[in-house]
Amino acid sequence: MIPMRHKRFDKMECPIARSLERVGEWWTILILRDALLGTTRFDEFQKSLEIAPNILTRRLRAMEEAGLLQRRRYSERPPRDEYILTRRGRDFSPVLLALLAWGNKHFAPEGESVSLVDARTGLTAVPAMYDAVSGRPITMRDFQFRPGPAANERIHRRYGAPKRERETK
Amino acid sequence: MIPMRHKRFDKMECPIARSLERVGEWWTILILRDALLGTTRFDEFQKSLEIAPNILTRRLRAMEEAGLLQRRRYSERPPRDEYILTRRGRDFSPVLLALLAWGNKHFAPEGESVSLVDARTGLTAVPAMYDAVSGRPITMRDFQFRPGPAANERIHRRYGAPKRERETK
Numbered sequence: 001m002i003p004m005r006h007k008r009f010d011k012m013e014c015p016i017a018r019s020l021e022r023v024g025e026w027w028t029i030l031i032l033r034d035a036l037l038g039t040t041r042f043d044e045f046q047k048s049l050e051i052a053p054n055i056l057t058r059r060l061r062a063m064e065e066a067g068l069l070q071r072r073r074y075s076e077r078p079p080r081d082e083y084i085l086t087r088r089g090r091d092f093s094p095v096l097l098a099l100l101a102w103g104n105k106h107f108a109p110e111g112e113s114v115s116l117v118d119a120r121t122g123l124t125a126v127p128a129m130y131d132a133v134s135g136r137p138i139t140m141r142d143f144q145f146r147p148g149p150a151a152n153e154r155i156h157r158r159y160g161a162p163k164r165e166r167e168t169k
Numbered sequence: 170m171i172p173m174r175h176k177r178f179d180k181m182e183c184p185i186a187r188s189l190e191r192v193g194e195w196w197t198i199l200i201l202r203d204a205l206l207g208t209t210r211f212d213e214f215q216k217s218l219e220i221a222p223n224i225l226t227r228r229l230r231a232m233e234e235a236g237l238l239q240r241r242r243y244s245e246r247p248p249r250d251e252y253i254l255t256r257r258g259r260d261f262s263p264v265l266l267a268l269l270a271w272g273n274k275h276f277a278p279e280g281e282s283v284s285l286v287d288a289r290t291g292l293t294a295v296p297a298m299y300d301a302v303s304g305r306p307i308t309m310r311d312f313q314f315r316p317g318p319a320a321n322e323r324i325h326r327r328y329g330a331p332k333r334e335r336e337t338k
Contacts, residue, residue, distance in 0.1 A: 015272025015283055016202050016265055017195075026189045033185055037314065037327065048327055067275075088275050093309060094298045095271060096185055098263040100314075103184025106236075106257050112317030113324050114184055118303055119313050126301040129263045131294040134287055138296060140262060144288050145206065145269075148281030155282050158206065158217055 014155065019095075027051060027059045029099070032068065032085075032092050040082040068092070097127040183324065188264075196220060196228045198268070201237065201254075201261050209251040237261070266296040 027049070034048050046056055060083055063069045068089035071081050097116065104112045116125040129138040136142065147156045196218070203217050215225055229252055232238045237258035240250050266285065273281045285294040298307040305311065316325045 014199075014202075015277055015281070016268045017199060017272075018276040019268040019272035020195045020198060026186075029189060030186060033183075034327070036309065090309075091274060092271055094267040094296070094307075095264060097298050097307065098267045099185045099188040102261055102264060103186075103188035104317075105260060107187040108184055108319065111319035112184070113319045113321065114328055115315050115317040116300075116307070117313055117315045118300060118305075119311055121303070123302055124317075125303070125307065125312055127263070127298050127307060128301040129266050129296050130299045130306075131285075131287060132297040132306075133292055133295050134290070136287075137299075137301075138263075138266065138285070138294065140205065140259075142288055143294055144286055146284055146286045148273075148284040148293075150277065150280035150282045152282065158203070159283055 014158070027055065028063060028068075029096070031056075031059060031063065032089060033096055035069065035083065035085045035089060036093055036096065040084060042081060042083075045083075063089070098129075101127045183327070196224065197232060197237075198265070200225075200228060200232065201258060202265055204238065204252065204254045204258060205262055205265065209253060211250060211252075214252075232258070267298075270296045 030049055031045060034045055039045055039048060042053075042056065042060070045051070045060070046053060049056070051059075060069065060071070064071050064083070067086055069083040070086055071083055074080055074082050100114065100116065104115070112124075116127055117123065118125050130136060131138055131143065145159045147159050151159070199218055200214060203214055208214055208217060211222075211225065211229070214220070214229070215222060218225070220228075229238065229240070233240050233252070236255055238252040239255055240252055243249055243251050269283060269285060273284070281293075285296055286292065287294050299305060300307055300312065314328045316328050320328070
């Protein structure tokens with residue numbers, strides 16, 4: 001279900017909030033996961049997700065409107081559509097990889113049920129973030145969020161000045 | 170608000186679904202964002218997010234239960250708590266970076282309002298995924314999802330066999 005909310009996050013300046021507005025809702029993210037694995041047809045999505053058809057239809061249309069999927073009719077009689085990832089939908093894959101890595105690290109006490117594997121070597125991969133400009137791994141010590149050129153006052157307040165940092169073990 | 174849902178994703182085997190069960194809801198992700206920027210105190214979170222206090226309290230307690238934050242009382246009179254990121258909460262940062270990069274690429278036509286910056290050089294960073302084992306950038310061509318050691322039948326069906334792949338421009 002689309003959750004009720006009191007604030008529209010796409011009005012927020014923060015790119016994280018804007019991303020969440022498009023996808024911060026489980027079914028969309030799981031549909032994107034399945035699409036990245038090659039699923040395109042309505043019945044395939046439904047079988048994989050066990051989602052009610054009307055909810056699936058609504059989600060797929062919303063994703064089409066948000067430019068994540070493109071709908072293509074592949075059969076006229078009966079009428080059947082498939083949903084193809086756009087460049088924007090495919091660009092979401094790092095978010096899924098990061099969720100996978102975090103889930104495998106913290107919520108898989110019985111072992112990994114899904115692994116990312118290096119197809120050349122067969123070895124299990126460990127996804128991590130790096131900076132494509134400098135080539136260096138991203139740590140929150142060496143890299144910082146800063147207000148960008150289009151920042152408004154709220155963004156400057158949130159991202160401008162470093163605050164106290166503490167961490168538990 | 171916590172959306173009503175018909176399925177509990179943490180019963181699913183998929184680590185992405187399990188991660189979503191913990192955080193796939195806007196406020197949690199935005200609280201984590203603010204916590205990573207150094208916010209710890211209730212009133213600071215509330216001012217930044219403009220969230221109703223009872224909802225914030227509920228979210229913070231849920232995050233504490235999920236092991237993302239640890240609550241610490243820093244004042245007795247009046248009673249005041251701060252919320253410190255745990256290792257698990259801090260490990261979520263690649264997801265936020267990936268959301269930031271995607272938001273900046275696709276939903277910031279007016280320019281970046283928040284950038285990730287290399288603190289050594291001042292240059293804007295471009296977050297991307299690499300494999301910490303091989304050191305190579307992750308592409309969905311060279312790396313694949315595969316069922317892991319703890320995979321059940323559903324996971325094998327979803328991740329086992331490659332399907333058709335198509336992409337629009």
